[in-house]
Amino acid sequence: MAAKILANLIVMGSSILGRAVIQAYKKALDNANKSGVAQEAVQNIRRASKAMTEAEARQILGITEQTPWEDVLKRYDNLFERNAKNGSFYLQSKVHRAKECLEAVYQLPQDESPQS
Structure with missing residues (x-):
């Protein structure tokens, strides 16, 4: 009961x-x-949710407009690995987004790609 x-x-x-x-x-x-x-x-x-600007991407990676793509990749690898080991996931994702943003800037249009 x-x-x-x-x-x-x-x-x-x-x-x-x-x-x-x-x-x-x-x-x-x-x-x-x-x-x-x-x-x-x-x-x-x-x-x-707005896309990252080119200027913001360059500021995050610490590069200038004259920086060659190879140096951009070196800087990206350095910052990404440093944040992977003892940094924050947020900073690591910002570095990755910055590289993605700059990939579009450094890529040649399909019409201007070198012919073999």
Whole structure:
């Protein structure tokens, strides 16, 4: 008998708690929409997903516009390995994205590729 009462209390309590959590979540969404926080969060997400600029990529790798591609690769390898060993994954991914960005800059268009 006591087990049945305890089970009923647990079921009722969890359903009440579940409804309260859902109502609190809805209220938080309403408040975020009213105060503009939701729109600001969406803008921040869009801003963060923009592609890296060439200038930012050069700054991350510490190179100039006159740096040859071989030196870019050496710098990339050095920074990537250094961050792989004792750096952060975030910095390592920034270095990788910088190299990807510059690959497009250093690549010759298909029409200008050397003929054999």
